Amino acid sequence: MFPTFASLLSSLALLQCAQASPTGATPDKSINKRAVTPVLSAASQVATASYPYWNRDSCTSVRVQYREFWTCRDSAGQGGQFYSSTASWSDFNNGPLITNGQLYLYGDDNGEYFKNQPDECQAGSNSGNCMNGTRYAIWPDSPPLPVAGSNNAVKLYTWIIKSYLNNDLSPITKNPATSLYRSDYNPANQGVSKTLPPVTLVNENFWPAQSIPYGSYGWAISPDGKTAYLYGQLNNGTANLGAALARVPINSIEDKSQYSYYNNGGWSSTAPSLTSTSARIANAGTNGQGTFYYSSYFSSYMWLGADSINIGSGFYVATAPIPEGPWTSPILFYNGTNGNASLGAYSQQAHPGLTSSNGGGNDIYLTFSKNDKDAANSSHITTTHPLIHVIWN
Numbered sequence: 311m312f313p314t315f316a317s318l319l320s321s322l323a324l325l326q327c328a329q330a331s332p333t334g335a336t337p338d339k340s341i342n343k344r345a346v347t348p349v350l351s352a353a354s355q356v357a358t359a360s361y362p363y364w365n366r367d368s369c370t371s372v373r374v375q376y377r378e379f380w381t382c383r384d385s386a387g388q389g390g391q392f393y394s395s396t397a398s399w400s401d402f403n404n405g406p407l408i409t410n411g412q413l414y415l416y417g418d419d420n421g422e423y424f425k426n427q428p429d430e431c432q433a434g435s436n437s438g439n440c441m442n443g444t445r446y447a448i449w450p451d452s453p454p455l456p457v458a459g460s461n462n463a464v465k466l467y468t469w470i471i472k473s474y475l476n477n478d479l480s481p482i483t484k485n486p487a488t489s490l491y492r493s494d495y496n497p498a499n500q501g502v503s504k505t506l507p508p509v510t511l512v513n514e515n516f517w518p519a520q521s522i523p524y525g526s527y528g529w530a531i532s533p534d535g536k537t538a539y540l541y542g543q544l545n546n547g548t549a550n551l552g553a554a555l556a557r558v559p560i561n562s563i564e565d566k567s568q569y570s571y572y573n574n575g576g577w578s579s580t581a582p583s584l585t586s587t588s589a590r591i592a593n594a595g596t597n598g599q600g601t602f603y604y605s606s607y608f609s610s611y612m613w614l615g616a617d618s619i620n621i622g623s624g625f626y627v628a629t630a631p632i633p634e635g636p637w638t639s640p641i642l643f644y645n646g647t648n649g650n651a652s653l654g655a656y657s658q659q660a661h662p663g664l665t666s667s668n669g670g671g672n673d674i675y676l677t678f679s680k681n682d683k684d685a686a687n688s689s690h691i692t693t694t695h696p697l698i699h700v701i702w703n
């Protein structure tokens with residue numbers, strides 16, 4: 311029952327977030343940089359990203375030193391656990407280390423990774439279940455943002471919307487606050503084996519309720535490594551209205567006074583309101599799930615992800631010379647194979663950290679969540695993550 315529940319929750323929550331498409335933009339001819347349209351050369355499924363103990367939903371990842379660090383949403387363990395998030399590692403050996411067709415996502419199996427807080431039904435049970443049909447679903451939607459420290463230490467930042475949901479998955483609180491979590495990777499302590507970087511809650515209300523949840527829709531780091539660009543979706547209470555953009559010096563992620571915000575074609579120290587369509591960056595994502603990153607191969611910022619409807623395994627790509635755009639209209643470049651359960655595929659993600667150039671070369675890895683009915687019991691659903699290797703022209 312748990313895997314079905316997990317998958318259903320995530321999928322329907324995604325649908326709630328995907329009701330509107332941004333309007334297309336007219337490219338600004340005055341910007342003197344080329345807009346790149348990547349062309350697929352080859353794509354094939356090379357493995358399944360998985361670990362037998364966990365049935366995990368919606369996974370993202372980032373390179374941390376010599377391994378890939380993963381965060382996933384609803385995770386059902388063979389011991390009966392059900393957590394809103396788990397984290398894990400995968401290994402490399404001239405590319406992702408594939409054993410028996412699996413890229414193993416291994417980790418310490420103890421407990422939820424991003425913990426629910428006391429006001430998020432922490433006490434009720436695991437996974438934010440409030441025991442009365444409501445739930446605080448603390449779901450990481452974007453990969454942890456890495457900030458290098460000394461001696462190979464890395465701070466990993468994740469912005470998570472404090473979703474509070476009814477039993478039917480409709481939001482009880484529309485546009486709640488967004489929490490900022492930090493995972494502290496220290497190679498001396500977490501550089502080996504299953505140990506995961508410990509998590510600290512930096513600020514439970516980093517972005518207050520009814521403000522733009524920058525960082526939850528994705529992020530990219532400038533090629534010089536100095537600036538973090540954070541995307542968050544505008545929303546008018548019933549629909550997402552496209553992505554807005556904030557930026558901050560990479561070493562000041564926790565300092566709100568260091569942020570600036572893009573609006574009306576310029577940068578300001580004042581954040582636009584959640585409904586400000588003047589802050590919308592057309593085509594910076596489709597409102598569907600995906601991943602932003604910078605590619606030195608294309609000299610472009612990239613967005614790879616789902617179409618706005620979100621059920622399916624189609625992958626779209628949009629690019630921009632600078633994070634503010636103009637972004638190219640997202641185009642379909644690859645279709646995966648949907649699972650045979652009713653919610654067969656969703657949560658498209660790209661994994662630049664899995665490539666040998668950490669996203670800078672002519673290739674990229676993709677995953678999506680694929681739901682299949684078990685052969686022996688069609689009421690039981692298993693979620694897997696096909697790992698697809700894409701080569702660009």
Ligand SMILES: *[C@@H]1O[C@H](CO)[C@@H](O)[C@H](O)[C@H]1NC(C)=O
Pocket residue numbers: 311312687688689690691
């Ligand atoms: C089939 O799967 C469902 C959902 O997990 C479970 O409730 C049921 O007990 C399973 N049936 C059998 C015969 O194992």
Ligand SMILES: *[C@@H]1O[C@H](CO)[C@@H](O)[C@H](O)[C@H]1NC(C)=O
Pocket residue numbers: 431440441442444
């Ligand atoms: C459900 O429980 C939570 C946590 O105790 C509470 O805040 C909320 O008001 C309850 N909702 C209903 C409908 O009883």
Ligand SMILES: *[C@@H]1O[C@H](CO)[C@@H](O)[C@H](O)[C@H]1NC(C)=O
Pocket residue numbers: 330546547548549
């Ligand atoms: C929100 O935006 C959507 C899409 O543009 C629109 O259909 C809807 O009427 C808007 N709702 C409100 C409350 O403004």
Ligand SMILES: *[C@@H]1O[C@H](CO)[C@@H](O)[C@H](O)[C@H]1NC(C)=O
Pocket residue numbers: 617621622623624625642644645
């Ligand atoms: C490919 O995926 C897109 C988006 O999910 C979908 O609209 C289209 O029907 C798919 N095409 C095939 C052949 O499955």
Ligand SMILES: *[C@@H]1O[C@H](CO)[C@@H](O)[C@H](O)[C@H]1NC(C)=O
Pocket residue numbers: 650682683684685688
């Ligand atoms: C669904 O797909 C799974 C995984 O490939 C397979 O084991 C199962 O038999 C399929 N079930 C149906 C009803 O097609």
